[in-house]
Amino acid sequence: MDAADTLPLFRNIAKSKNKILTISELTRRIRSSLEQEFFNLWVVGEISNLKKPSSGHIYLTLKDTGAQLQAVMFRPLASRIKFEVKDGMEVLAFGSVTVYEPRGQYQLIIESIEPKGIGALQLAFLQLKEKLGKEGLFDPAHKKPLPLLPRKIAIVTSLTGAAIKDILNVINRRFPRVEIVIYPVKVQGEGAALEIAQAIYDLNTLPDIDVMIVGRGGGSLEDLWAFNEEVVARSIYASKIPVISAVGHEIDVTISDLVADKRALTPTEAGELVVPRYDLLKDSLEKIKTRLAQALYNKILLIKNQLLRVKNSFAFKRPFDKVVMLRQKLDEFVQRLATMGKHAVELERERLAGFANRLDSVSPLKVLGRGYSITTRENDVRPIKSAETITVGTQVKTRFFRGGVVSSVIEILKS
Protein backbone atom coordinates (compact mmCIF):
# COMPACT_ATOMS: atom_id res chain seq x y z
CA MET A 1 0.00 0.00 0.00
CA ASP A 2 1.28 3.41 -0.98
CA ALA A 3 1.35 6.21 1.60
CA ALA A 4 0.03 8.62 -0.97
CA ASP A 5 -3.18 6.63 -1.18
CA THR A 6 -4.06 7.10 2.45
CA LEU A 7 -2.76 10.51 3.50
CA PRO A 8 -4.56 13.43 1.85
CA LEU A 9 -1.81 15.85 2.69
CA PHE A 10 0.64 13.88 0.65
CA ARG A 11 -1.85 13.64 -2.16
CA ASN A 12 -2.10 17.37 -2.33
CA ILE A 13 1.64 17.75 -2.33
CA ALA A 14 1.87 15.10 -4.98
CA LYS A 15 -0.59 17.11 -7.08
CA SER A 16 1.65 20.16 -6.89
CA LYS A 17 4.03 18.79 -9.38
CA ASN A 18 5.80 16.48 -6.95
CA LYS A 19 7.48 19.38 -5.26
CA ILE A 20 9.57 18.37 -2.30
CA LEU A 21 9.06 20.60 0.75
CA THR A 22 11.54 21.37 3.43
CA ILE A 23 10.41 20.67 6.99
CA SER A 24 10.26 24.40 7.68
CA GLU A 25 8.09 25.01 4.63
CA LEU A 26 5.74 22.25 5.60
CA THR A 27 5.55 23.37 9.18
CA ARG A 28 4.85 26.93 8.14
CA ARG A 29 2.02 25.76 5.93
CA ILE A 30 0.56 23.64 8.68
CA ARG A 31 0.84 26.60 11.00
CA SER A 32 -0.95 29.02 8.75
CA SER A 33 -3.61 26.47 8.06
CA LEU A 34 -4.23 25.87 11.77
CA GLU A 35 -4.06 29.55 12.63
CA GLN A 36 -6.78 30.35 10.13
CA GLU A 37 -8.97 27.49 11.22
CA PHE A 38 -8.60 27.68 14.99
CA PHE A 39 -8.67 31.40 15.77
CA ASN A 40 -10.24 33.10 18.83
CA LEU A 41 -12.04 30.18 20.41
CA TRP A 42 -13.00 28.93 23.83
CA VAL A 43 -11.93 25.54 25.07
CA VAL A 44 -12.78 23.73 28.27
CA GLY A 45 -10.41 21.35 30.01
CA GLU A 46 -8.48 20.39 33.07
CA ILE A 47 -5.06 21.90 33.81
CA SER A 48 -2.09 19.57 34.18
CA ASN A 49 1.70 19.88 33.91
CA LEU A 50 1.49 23.49 35.03
CA LYS A 51 4.82 25.29 34.87
CA LYS A 52 5.54 28.85 35.94
CA PRO A 53 9.17 29.64 35.14
CA SER A 54 10.75 32.90 36.21
CA SER A 55 10.17 34.35 32.73
CA GLY A 56 6.61 34.96 33.86
CA HIS A 57 5.02 32.89 31.10
CA ILE A 58 2.73 30.08 32.12
CA TYR A 59 2.96 26.68 30.40
CA LEU A 60 0.31 24.08 30.87
CA THR A 61 -1.50 21.17 29.34
CA LEU A 62 -5.27 21.22 28.95
CA LYS A 63 -6.85 17.81 28.85
CA ASP A 64 -10.02 15.84 29.03
CA THR A 65 -10.46 12.08 29.14
CA GLY A 66 -9.72 11.63 25.46
CA ALA A 67 -7.04 14.13 24.51
CA GLN A 68 -4.62 16.81 25.56
CA LEU A 69 -3.53 20.18 24.28
CA GLN A 70 -0.33 22.13 24.99
CA ALA A 71 -1.00 25.70 25.95
CA VAL A 72 0.91 28.79 26.92
CA MET A 73 0.02 32.14 28.39
CA PHE A 74 2.55 34.93 27.94
CA ARG A 75 3.72 37.16 30.73
CA PRO A 76 1.77 40.42 30.45
CA LEU A 77 -1.48 38.48 30.30
CA ALA A 78 -0.40 35.86 32.83
CA SER A 79 0.42 38.53 35.41
CA ARG A 80 -3.10 39.86 35.19
CA ILE A 81 -4.82 36.65 36.28
CA LYS A 82 -6.40 37.42 39.65
CA PHE A 83 -6.81 33.87 40.89
CA GLU A 84 -4.10 31.29 41.30
CA VAL A 85 -3.93 28.77 38.44
CA LYS A 86 -3.43 25.24 39.74
CA ASP A 87 -3.08 21.69 38.43
CA GLY A 88 -6.37 19.82 38.36
CA MET A 89 -8.43 22.98 37.98
CA GLU A 90 -11.23 22.93 35.41
CA VAL A 91 -10.95 26.05 33.30
CA LEU A 92 -12.35 27.85 30.31
CA ALA A 93 -9.57 29.25 28.14
CA PHE A 94 -9.84 31.71 25.28
CA GLY A 95 -7.18 31.94 22.58
CA SER A 96 -5.87 30.76 19.23
CA VAL A 97 -4.04 27.68 18.06
CA THR A 98 -0.58 28.04 16.58
CA VAL A 99 2.42 25.86 15.86
CA TYR A 100 5.71 26.16 17.67
CA GLU A 101 7.88 25.52 14.69
CA PRO A 102 11.19 24.54 16.34
CA ARG A 103 9.42 21.57 17.89
CA GLY A 104 6.72 21.00 15.39
CA GLN A 105 4.17 21.22 18.16
CA TYR A 106 0.82 22.81 17.95
CA GLN A 107 -0.37 24.72 21.01
CA LEU A 108 -3.02 27.07 22.26
CA ILE A 109 -1.94 30.64 22.98
CA ILE A 110 -4.23 31.60 25.82
CA GLU A 111 -5.42 35.17 26.09
CA SER A 112 -7.71 34.79 29.01
CA ILE A 113 -8.56 32.04 31.39
CA GLU A 114 -11.22 31.61 34.00
CA PRO A 115 -12.28 28.92 36.35
CA LYS A 116 -15.21 26.82 35.21
CA GLY A 117 -18.47 27.32 37.07
CA ILE A 118 -17.28 30.30 39.12
CA GLY A 119 -16.16 33.83 38.27
CA ALA A 120 -12.43 34.47 38.17
CA LEU A 121 -12.66 37.21 40.80
CA GLN A 122 -14.83 35.06 42.97
CA LEU A 123 -12.29 32.28 42.84
CA ALA A 124 -9.44 34.70 43.48
CA PHE A 125 -11.31 35.93 46.55
CA LEU A 126 -11.81 32.40 47.85
CA GLN A 127 -8.21 31.45 47.22
CA LEU A 128 -6.77 34.51 48.96
CA LYS A 129 -9.21 34.09 51.80
CA GLU A 130 -8.06 30.52 52.31
CA LYS A 131 -4.40 31.43 52.09
CA LEU A 132 -4.53 34.38 54.48
CA GLY A 133 -6.87 32.50 56.79
CA LYS A 134 -4.30 29.72 57.12
CA GLU A 135 -1.64 32.30 57.89
CA GLY A 136 -3.81 33.66 60.69
CA LEU A 137 -4.52 37.11 59.26
CA PHE A 138 -8.17 36.89 60.32
CA ASP A 139 -7.36 35.66 63.83
CA PRO A 140 -9.66 37.39 66.34
CA ALA A 141 -6.81 37.37 68.85
CA HIS A 142 -4.84 39.73 66.60
CA LYS A 143 -7.65 42.24 66.38
CA LYS A 144 -7.06 45.44 68.30
CA PRO A 145 -9.83 47.10 70.28
CA LEU A 146 -11.03 50.45 68.98
CA PRO A 147 -10.41 53.42 71.26
CA LEU A 148 -13.54 54.55 73.06
CA LEU A 149 -12.75 58.21 72.52
CA PRO A 150 -10.30 58.87 69.67
CA ARG A 151 -8.61 62.27 69.54
CA LYS A 152 -7.53 61.97 65.92
CA ILE A 153 -9.14 59.85 63.23
CA ALA A 154 -7.66 59.06 59.81
CA ILE A 155 -9.80 58.21 56.80
CA VAL A 156 -8.29 56.45 53.77
CA THR A 157 -10.64 56.85 50.82
CA SER A 158 -11.34 58.88 47.73
CA LEU A 159 -12.06 62.58 48.22
CA THR A 160 -14.68 62.48 45.50
CA GLY A 161 -16.63 59.41 46.54
CA ALA A 162 -19.86 59.14 48.52
CA ALA A 163 -18.13 57.37 51.39
CA ILE A 164 -16.21 60.37 52.72
CA LYS A 165 -19.35 62.47 52.99
CA ASP A 166 -21.28 59.70 54.73
CA ILE A 167 -18.51 59.17 57.26
CA LEU A 168 -18.03 62.87 58.00
CA ASN A 169 -21.76 63.43 58.38
CA VAL A 170 -22.15 60.69 60.95
CA ILE A 171 -19.09 61.74 62.94
CA ASN A 172 -20.32 65.31 62.96
CA ARG A 173 -23.70 64.23 64.25
CA ARG A 174 -22.35 62.01 67.03
CA PHE A 175 -19.18 63.69 68.20
CA PRO A 176 -18.47 66.90 66.33
CA ARG A 177 -15.36 68.03 68.16
CA VAL A 178 -12.73 65.60 66.96
CA GLU A 179 -9.72 65.89 64.68
CA ILE A 180 -9.96 64.14 61.32
CA VAL A 181 -7.27 63.71 58.70
CA ILE A 182 -8.20 62.40 55.25
CA TYR A 183 -5.61 60.51 53.23
CA PRO A 184 -6.95 60.63 49.64
CA VAL A 185 -6.38 57.51 47.51
CA LYS A 186 -7.66 55.92 44.35
CA VAL A 187 -10.17 53.32 45.42
CA GLN A 188 -10.53 51.46 42.15
CA GLY A 189 -8.64 50.68 38.99
CA GLU A 190 -4.99 50.12 38.23
CA GLY A 191 -2.72 50.95 41.17
CA ALA A 192 -5.52 51.54 43.67
CA ALA A 193 -4.51 48.65 45.92
CA LEU A 194 -0.93 49.89 46.16
CA GLU A 195 -2.07 53.41 47.02
CA ILE A 196 -4.34 52.14 49.76
CA ALA A 197 -1.62 49.91 51.20
CA GLN A 198 0.86 52.78 51.12
CA ALA A 199 -1.60 55.09 52.85
CA ILE A 200 -2.10 52.64 55.70
CA TYR A 201 1.66 52.29 56.02
CA ASP A 202 2.22 56.08 55.93
CA LEU A 203 -0.39 56.77 58.58
CA ASN A 204 1.43 54.38 60.88
CA THR A 205 4.47 56.64 60.68
CA LEU A 206 2.50 59.60 62.05
CA PRO A 207 2.60 59.96 65.82
CA ASP A 208 -0.92 60.73 66.84
CA ILE A 209 -3.53 58.79 64.86
CA ASP A 210 -5.78 56.83 67.22
CA VAL A 211 -7.84 54.90 64.67
CA MET A 212 -8.36 54.78 60.91
CA ILE A 213 -11.19 54.02 58.53
CA VAL A 214 -10.30 52.42 55.18
CA GLY A 215 -13.02 52.07 52.59
CA ARG A 216 -15.24 53.26 49.78
CA GLY A 217 -18.88 53.26 48.76
CA GLY A 218 -20.72 50.55 46.89
CA GLY A 219 -19.85 49.25 43.42
CA SER A 220 -19.37 46.12 41.36
CA LEU A 221 -17.06 43.34 42.44
CA GLU A 222 -14.50 44.78 40.01
CA ASP A 223 -14.88 48.25 41.53
CA LEU A 224 -14.28 46.92 45.02
CA TRP A 225 -11.43 44.71 43.92
CA ALA A 226 -8.59 46.74 45.43
CA PHE A 227 -9.93 45.78 48.86
CA ASN A 228 -9.50 42.12 47.94
CA GLU A 229 -5.83 42.48 47.07
CA GLU A 230 -3.19 40.81 49.16
CA VAL A 231 -1.08 43.95 49.49
CA VAL A 232 -3.96 45.79 51.17
CA ALA A 233 -4.71 42.86 53.44
CA ARG A 234 -1.10 42.69 54.59
CA SER A 235 -0.83 46.40 55.30
CA ILE A 236 -4.00 46.29 57.37
CA TYR A 237 -2.65 43.33 59.30
CA ALA A 238 0.66 45.11 59.90
CA SER A 239 -0.99 48.35 61.06
CA LYS A 240 -0.35 49.28 64.69
CA ILE A 241 -3.28 51.68 64.49
CA PRO A 242 -6.68 49.96 64.71
CA VAL A 243 -8.32 49.74 61.29
CA ILE A 244 -12.04 49.87 60.53
CA SER A 245 -12.81 48.47 57.08
CA ALA A 246 -15.85 49.98 55.38
CA VAL A 247 -16.27 48.72 51.84
CA GLY A 248 -19.45 48.91 49.80
CA HIS A 249 -22.70 47.61 51.17
CA GLU A 250 -23.58 45.01 53.73
CA ILE A 251 -23.54 42.16 51.20
CA ASP A 252 -20.03 42.96 49.97
CA VAL A 253 -17.54 41.10 52.11
CA THR A 254 -13.95 41.84 51.17
CA ILE A 255 -10.63 40.48 52.33
CA SER A 256 -10.01 43.90 53.94
CA ASP A 257 -13.14 43.42 56.02
CA LEU A 258 -11.85 40.08 57.26
CA VAL A 259 -8.39 41.33 58.20
CA ALA A 260 -9.48 44.64 59.72
CA ASP A 261 -9.81 45.05 63.46
CA LYS A 262 -13.45 45.93 62.89
CA ARG A 263 -15.70 45.60 59.88
CA ALA A 264 -18.26 48.30 59.25
CA LEU A 265 -21.11 47.17 57.01
CA THR A 266 -21.14 50.56 55.28
CA PRO A 267 -19.14 53.81 55.46
CA THR A 268 -22.01 55.25 57.49
CA GLU A 269 -21.63 52.52 60.05
CA ALA A 270 -17.89 53.22 60.17
CA GLY A 271 -18.76 56.71 61.38
CA GLU A 272 -20.91 55.18 64.10
CA LEU A 273 -18.21 52.75 65.19
CA VAL A 274 -15.40 55.26 65.27
CA VAL A 275 -16.80 57.79 67.74
CA PRO A 276 -19.19 57.45 70.69
CA ARG A 277 -22.25 59.61 70.99
CA TYR A 278 -21.16 62.67 72.92
CA ASP A 279 -24.45 63.18 74.73
CA LEU A 280 -24.67 59.56 75.92
CA LEU A 281 -21.09 59.50 77.11
CA LYS A 282 -21.50 62.77 78.95
CA ASP A 283 -24.65 61.47 80.54
CA SER A 284 -23.13 58.26 81.80
CA LEU A 285 -20.16 60.18 83.15
CA GLU A 286 -22.51 62.34 85.22
CA LYS A 287 -24.28 59.22 86.46
CA ILE A 288 -21.03 57.71 87.63
CA LYS A 289 -20.20 60.91 89.45
CA THR A 290 -23.56 60.78 91.24
CA ARG A 291 -22.90 57.19 92.25
CA LEU A 292 -19.50 58.21 93.56
CA ALA A 293 -20.98 60.93 95.78
CA GLN A 294 -23.79 58.64 96.92
CA ALA A 295 -21.34 55.87 97.82
CA LEU A 296 -19.33 58.25 99.98
CA TYR A 297 -22.47 59.60 101.58
CA ASN A 298 -23.53 56.07 102.48
CA LYS A 299 -20.13 55.44 103.92
CA ILE A 300 -20.43 58.53 106.11
CA LEU A 301 -23.84 57.41 107.37
CA LEU A 302 -22.33 54.07 108.27
CA ILE A 303 -19.52 55.68 110.27
CA LYS A 304 -22.00 57.96 111.99
CA ASN A 305 -24.03 54.98 113.11
CA GLN A 306 -20.92 53.33 114.42
CA LEU A 307 -20.13 56.41 116.47
CA LEU A 308 -23.68 56.51 117.80
CA ARG A 309 -23.37 52.93 118.91
CA VAL A 310 -20.15 53.72 120.75
CA LYS A 311 -21.80 56.66 122.43
CA ASN A 312 -24.73 54.59 123.61
CA SER A 313 -22.80 51.58 124.76
CA PHE A 314 -20.49 53.35 127.21
CA ALA A 315 -17.91 50.82 126.24
CA PHE A 316 -15.89 50.94 129.34
CA LYS A 317 -13.00 48.69 128.91
CA ARG A 318 -10.89 51.48 127.40
CA PRO A 319 -13.46 54.22 127.02
CA PHE A 320 -11.02 57.11 126.84
CA ASP A 321 -8.76 55.72 124.16
CA LYS A 322 -11.69 54.74 121.99
CA VAL A 323 -13.51 58.03 122.27
CA VAL A 324 -10.40 60.11 121.84
CA MET A 325 -9.42 58.10 118.81
CA LEU A 326 -12.82 58.44 117.20
CA ARG A 327 -12.91 62.15 117.96
CA GLN A 328 -9.56 62.55 116.31
CA LYS A 329 -10.67 60.65 113.29
CA LEU A 330 -13.82 62.67 113.02
CA ASP A 331 -11.86 65.92 113.22
CA GLU A 332 -9.58 64.74 110.47
CA PHE A 333 -12.54 63.64 108.43
CA VAL A 334 -14.31 66.94 108.82
CA GLN A 335 -11.16 68.77 107.85
CA ARG A 336 -10.65 66.74 104.71
CA LEU A 337 -14.22 67.12 103.66
CA ALA A 338 -13.87 70.87 104.08
CA THR A 339 -11.05 70.96 101.55
CA MET A 340 -13.06 69.09 98.95
CA GLY A 341 -15.70 71.72 98.54
CA LYS A 342 -18.36 69.46 97.01
CA HIS A 343 -21.77 70.52 98.24
CA ALA A 344 -23.25 67.10 98.97
CA VAL A 345 -20.23 66.57 101.11
CA GLU A 346 -20.32 70.12 102.44
CA LEU A 347 -23.74 69.55 103.92
CA GLU A 348 -22.67 66.34 105.54
CA ARG A 349 -19.62 68.04 106.97
CA GLU A 350 -21.79 70.46 108.95
CA ARG A 351 -24.02 67.71 110.21
CA LEU A 352 -20.99 65.77 111.32
CA ALA A 353 -19.49 68.79 113.05
CA GLY A 354 -22.69 69.25 115.07
CA PHE A 355 -22.70 65.61 115.87
CA ALA A 356 -19.13 65.83 117.09
CA ASN A 357 -20.12 68.54 119.57
CA ARG A 358 -22.95 66.44 120.92
CA LEU A 359 -20.65 63.50 121.26
CA ASP A 360 -18.24 65.66 123.24
CA SER A 361 -20.89 66.71 125.74
CA VAL A 362 -21.75 63.15 126.70
CA SER A 363 -18.16 61.95 126.82
CA PRO A 364 -17.48 59.99 130.07
CA LEU A 365 -14.29 62.00 130.32
CA LYS A 366 -16.27 65.16 131.09
CA VAL A 367 -18.40 63.41 133.73
CA LEU A 368 -15.40 62.00 135.51
CA GLY A 369 -13.69 65.38 135.37
CA ARG A 370 -16.45 66.71 137.59
CA GLY A 371 -15.47 64.26 140.33
CA TYR A 372 -17.72 61.32 139.60
CA SER A 373 -16.32 57.80 139.28
CA ILE A 374 -17.57 54.62 137.73
CA THR A 375 -17.46 51.17 139.30
CA THR A 376 -17.60 47.88 137.49
CA ARG A 377 -16.97 44.25 138.33
CA GLU A 378 -13.34 43.51 137.73
CA ASN A 379 -13.96 41.57 134.57
CA ASP A 380 -16.95 43.46 133.26
CA VAL A 381 -17.43 46.67 131.35
CA ARG A 382 -20.96 47.44 132.50
CA PRO A 383 -21.17 49.93 135.37
CA ILE A 384 -22.67 48.68 138.59
CA LYS A 385 -25.91 50.57 139.16
CA SER A 386 -27.22 48.84 142.31
CA ALA A 387 -25.51 47.54 145.50
CA GLU A 388 -27.94 44.63 145.51
CA THR A 389 -26.20 43.11 142.50
CA ILE A 390 -22.95 42.49 144.44
CA THR A 391 -21.96 40.63 147.59
CA VAL A 392 -19.29 41.04 150.26
CA GLY A 393 -15.93 39.97 148.93
CA THR A 394 -16.62 40.86 145.30
CA GLN A 395 -13.64 42.39 143.51
CA VAL A 396 -14.65 45.71 141.90
CA LYS A 397 -12.84 48.21 139.72
CA THR A 398 -13.31 51.96 140.09
CA ARG A 399 -12.36 54.52 137.43
CA PHE A 400 -11.56 58.08 138.48
CA PHE A 401 -10.84 61.04 136.25
CA ARG A 402 -7.19 60.01 136.48
CA GLY A 403 -6.44 56.34 137.15
CA GLY A 404 -8.50 53.93 139.26
CA VAL A 405 -8.41 51.22 141.93
CA VAL A 406 -9.39 47.60 142.35
CA SER A 407 -10.95 46.87 145.73
CA SER A 408 -12.72 44.15 147.64
CA VAL A 409 -16.23 44.81 149.02
CA ILE A 410 -16.37 44.62 152.81
CA GLU A 411 -19.91 45.81 153.44
CA ILE A 412 -23.14 46.26 151.46
CA LEU A 413 -25.08 49.44 152.19
CA LYS A 414 -28.80 49.37 151.38
CA SER A 415 -30.03 52.64 149.93
Next chain:
Amino acid sequence: MAKIKFENALKGLEEIVDQLEKGDLSLDEALSKYENGIKLYKQCVTLLDDAEKKIQVLIKDENGAFRTKEYETDTAQNNE
Protein backbone atom coordinates in the same frame (compact mmCIF):
# COMPACT_ATOMS: atom_id res chain seq x y z
CA MET B 1 -0.47 67.26 78.79
CA ALA B 2 0.19 63.71 79.83
CA LYS B 3 -1.55 61.38 77.45
CA ILE B 4 -4.07 59.56 79.58
CA LYS B 5 -6.58 57.49 77.74
CA PHE B 6 -10.22 58.21 78.28
CA GLU B 7 -11.12 54.55 78.66
CA ASN B 8 -8.45 54.08 81.34
CA ALA B 9 -9.70 57.05 83.34
CA LEU B 10 -13.30 55.88 82.95
CA LYS B 11 -12.41 52.34 83.98
CA GLY B 12 -10.53 53.61 87.02
CA LEU B 13 -13.52 55.73 87.97
CA GLU B 14 -15.91 52.81 87.66
CA GLU B 15 -13.67 50.60 89.76
CA ILE B 16 -13.54 53.22 92.50
CA VAL B 17 -17.33 53.55 92.51
CA ASP B 18 -17.65 49.76 92.75
CA GLN B 19 -15.24 49.61 95.67
CA LEU B 20 -16.97 52.45 97.47
CA GLU B 21 -20.37 50.88 96.92
CA LYS B 22 -19.22 47.60 98.46
CA GLY B 23 -18.74 49.60 101.65
CA ASP B 24 -16.07 47.53 103.37
CA LEU B 25 -13.43 50.24 103.20
CA SER B 26 -12.17 52.15 106.21
CA LEU B 27 -13.05 55.79 106.43
CA ASP B 28 -9.56 56.83 105.35
CA GLU B 29 -9.64 54.53 102.37
CA ALA B 30 -13.11 55.67 101.39
CA LEU B 31 -12.05 59.30 101.45
CA SER B 32 -8.93 58.84 99.41
CA LYS B 33 -10.89 56.72 96.92
CA TYR B 34 -13.42 59.49 96.64
CA GLU B 35 -10.72 62.04 96.03
CA ASN B 36 -9.17 59.88 93.32
CA GLY B 37 -12.58 59.34 91.81
CA ILE B 38 -13.20 63.07 91.54
CA LYS B 39 -9.77 63.50 89.94
CA LEU B 40 -10.54 60.82 87.32
CA TYR B 41 -13.97 62.29 86.69
CA LYS B 42 -12.38 65.66 85.96
CA GLN B 43 -9.91 64.03 83.59
CA CYS B 44 -12.75 62.34 81.71
CA VAL B 45 -14.64 65.60 81.36
CA THR B 46 -11.51 67.34 80.12
CA LEU B 47 -10.86 64.66 77.51
CA LEU B 48 -14.48 64.73 76.45
CA ASP B 49 -14.80 68.48 76.12
CA ASP B 50 -11.39 69.84 75.25
CA ALA B 51 -11.10 68.51 71.70
CA GLU B 52 -11.50 70.78 68.71
CA LYS B 53 -13.25 70.09 65.44
CA LYS B 54 -10.75 69.99 62.60
CA ILE B 55 -10.87 68.25 59.22
CA GLN B 56 -7.73 68.16 57.12
CA VAL B 57 -6.51 66.48 53.98
CA LEU B 58 -3.09 64.88 54.06
CA ILE B 59 -0.89 65.48 51.05
CA LYS B 60 2.35 63.67 50.36
CA ASP B 61 4.84 65.56 48.20
CA GLU B 62 7.40 64.08 45.77
CA ASN B 63 9.96 63.78 48.56
CA GLY B 64 7.58 61.78 50.70
CA ALA B 65 7.02 64.62 53.17
CA PHE B 66 3.53 65.30 54.43
CA ARG B 67 1.62 68.52 54.60
CA THR B 68 -2.03 69.18 55.27
CA LYS B 69 -4.65 71.48 53.90
CA GLU B 70 -8.12 72.29 55.10
CA TYR B 71 -10.82 69.99 53.82
CA GLU B 72 -13.45 71.85 51.87
CA THR B 73 -16.75 70.22 51.21
CA ASP B 74 -17.28 72.31 48.10
CA THR B 75 -14.06 71.22 46.43
CA ALA B 76 -15.00 67.62 46.84
CA GLN B 77 -18.41 68.18 45.37
CA ASN B 78 -17.09 70.05 42.35
CA ASN B 79 -14.78 67.21 41.50
CA GLU B 80 -17.60 64.78 41.12
